[in-house]
Amino acid sequence: MAGSSHYILPRPTFDKPVKLLIVASPYYKDIYDMQVAGAVAELVAAGATHDLLDVTGALEIPTSIAIAERMSNFDGYVALGCVIRGATTHYDTVCNDSSRALQLMGLQGICIGNGILTVENYDQAVERADPAQMNKGAGAAAAALHLIATSRKWGRPDKGVGFTSELLLAQQTGKSTA
Secondary structure, eight states: OTTOOOOOOOOOOOSSOOEEEEEEOOSSHHHHHHHHHHHHHHHHHTTOEEEEEEOSSTTHHHHHHHHHHHHSOOSEEEEEEEEEOOSSTHHHHHHHHHHHHHHHHHHTTOOEEEEEEEESSHHHHHHHHOTTTTOHHHHHHHHHHHHHHHHHHHOOTTTOSSOOOHHHHHHHHTOOOO
16 A cells, blocks of 8 residues: 555563563574564663574474473563465465464463564565564564563463463362363
8 A cells, every 4th residue: 555654652661671582483594684683673672681592494483482481481472484485285384373373372371472474475575574674573572572561561470461271270279170
């Protein structure tokens, strides 16, 4: 659309330190480099600290985030990768399954900025990854920061944010689900 513009929320501020894990696939290394540079710049500008975990591909990003969530103390996650359409339906599987897994974790209250690019060709990937163009790595980092700010605003130790399964609720309260 000619003349359209996108509103970008102001960067959130935090009164306590924020630590994120960037989980990224270097499958297309030059795209990865641009995405990570954009994400890191956004996190640094917000005063957040980060670690970087490289994984083999986009399908491994949600699994790695789930493992880190269970075993670490990160406030949020930035998922970065790139899937370029090929000649088979594998593209659809990777795009749909990685996105769905990240969304399901988000609904559980995990703060994730999804920066997995799903594009038709390499030129579209460059346009979206390049910090001088669309800078989707920074956008994913900003999304994670905003979700962390939301969870800190409304979350409380006995409630948390997101949906809780009956089994988890029963374990937390010591009551039976039967």
